[in-house]
Amino acid sequence: MTTPLTAADQHVETLRGVRGPVLHPGDGGFAEEVAGFNAAFQPRPSLVVGATTAHDVAAAVRYARLTGAGVRAQATGHGLRSDLAGTVLVTTKRLDGLRVDPRHRTATVGAGVRWRAVVDAAAEHGLAPLCGSSSQVGAVGYTLGGGHGSLGRQFGYAADHVRSLDVVTADGHRRHVDVLHHPDLFWALRGGRDGLAVVTSMTVDLVPVTRLHGGGIFHPGTSAKEVLHTWRTWAPTLPEHVSTSVALLRLPPDPALPEPLRGQFVVHVRFTSTGTAAEADRLLQPARSAAPVIVDTIGEMPFTAIDGVHSDPTRPMPFAESGTGLRELCAGTVDAVLARADASSGSVLAMVELRLLGGALARQPQVPNAVTGRGAAFSLMGLGVPAGPGGELVPQQLHALTTAVQPWATAGPLNLAGDGDHGSLWSAQDRARLAAVRRRYDPRGTLAP
Structure with a gap:
């Protein structure tokens, strides 16, 4: 149970040294400060602290601890999953420090830094971060939740390349966390993400990648069966320096979209390779010939153009999502997906x-x-807009989609799991280990997800 917070609260003195904005509901700028990318939720925390330093974060956590409130942190709000009622929300977008060390091939990024800034800064030194399909996502939240992108099959999860983390734990203390300092918390944060600490910055490895052969192939939605069955047999044959996904897309009538795609139902095959252009063109032949092609954007590209592969939305929008891992992708799995x-x-x-x-x-x-x-071996994710015509059907259709593939399902990455209980993603042993770390560093559940 959380305690309502007011400006007259006896513990408000704890926040006097905060340099960023401290806002209550009704204050000017409150709505703008708490807004997140996922517009399906309208955050209404009892207090928001716009952190400009790790000191601000620590003060907000100490205040929440004294008042009995929960704490949530938000950089971009891509992962927003509730209205945050009764919490102290720490917005980290002002923690935007970024330093690239080309000698050691690392980047140290503040909690508010988006991947776009890291991509551009690293490119100046012939390096790249292990970002995802959209560079507009916050680097820290993406990394801690098991984010992986176009370089994942070659280099692993972004969390695999975290060198250290600077955090504020639930007792309001600032800590440096790495393999030697608080190794149990270091293990848990990299993949466990929630309810462990508020990360203020992290240092991650960069990789020597400057270009890709990549993009997407759009087929008519009427060819979904042919494309998906071709993709399920073709994708597993690809070498590790190649990544691919396929998506059934119901595109909006957005003037920004090319006319052949605007407002259409299409199948989008995504592809990236760090190999040669000639090899990529040879590997792509089955995907290109699976069905008629509407648009083909695949070609040589600098890594800085990585957003063009998936072309994810860049403006805030309401959405709900759900997903699962798959042990295999057989004909029955694909048919179950197509049926829904x-x-x-x-x-x-x-x-x-x-x-x-x-x-x-x-x-x-x-x-x-x-x-x-x-x-x-694969992941499945569905995403819908729970607003407008048919929006009320989104939750049940997401549930039906993941239920339909249960015979082939297994744990997938946390970032792709969407809403709901995530405890079953981990083995019993790892689940117990995560619980033990949370009890050690947050016995009151101040940071509980």
Whole structure:
């Protein structure tokens, strides 16, 4: 049970040294400060602290501890899953420090830094971060939740390449966390993400990648069966330096989209390779010939253009999502997905995606972590807009999609799991270990997810 917070609270003195804005509901700028990318939720915390330093974060956590409130942290709000009622919300977007060390191939990034800034800064030194499909996502939250992108099969999860973390734990103390300092917390944060500490910065490895051969192939939605069955047999044959996914997309009538795609139901095959252009073109032949092609954007590209592969939305929008890992992708699995997502299914879901995993994603890093989903060969994720025509159908259709593939399901990455209880993602042993770390560093549940 959380305690309502007011400006007259006896513990408000704890916040006097905070340099950033401290706002209550009704204060000017409150709504703008708490807004997140996922517009399906309208955050209404009891207090928001716009942190500008780690000191601000620590003060907010100490205040919450004194008042009995919970604490949540938010950088971009891509992972927003509730209205945050009764909490102290720490917004970290002002923690935007970024330093690239080309000699050691690392980047130290503040909790508010988006991948776009890291991609651009690293590129100046011929390096790249292990970011995801959208560079607009916050680097820290993505990394701690087991994020993986176009370089994942070659290099592993972003969490596998975290060198250290600077955090504030639930007691309000600032700590440096790495393999030697608080190693149990270091293990848990990298993959466990929630309810452990508020991260203020992290240092991650960069990789020597400057270009890709990549992009997407759009096929008509009426060819979904042919494309998905081709993709399920083709994708597992690809080398580890190649990544691919395929998505059934119901595109909006957005003038920014090319005319052949605007407002259409299409199948989008995504592809990236760090190999040669000639090899990539040879590997792509089955995907290109699976069905008629509407648009083909695949070609040589600098890594800085990585957003163009998936072309994820860049403006805030309401959405709900759910997903799972898959042990295998057989004909029955694909048919189960098509029955709930193709043109004749009655689906209102904006996207249903299958992603090839494996490669380095299946292997533990040199310093093990709590990332889940290493046993999954593929992942499935559905996303819908719970607003407008058909929006009320989104929750049940997401549930039906993941239920339909249960015979082939296994734990997948946390970031792709969507809403709901995530406890079953980990083995009983790792679940117990995570619980023990949370009890040690947050016995009151101040940071509980």
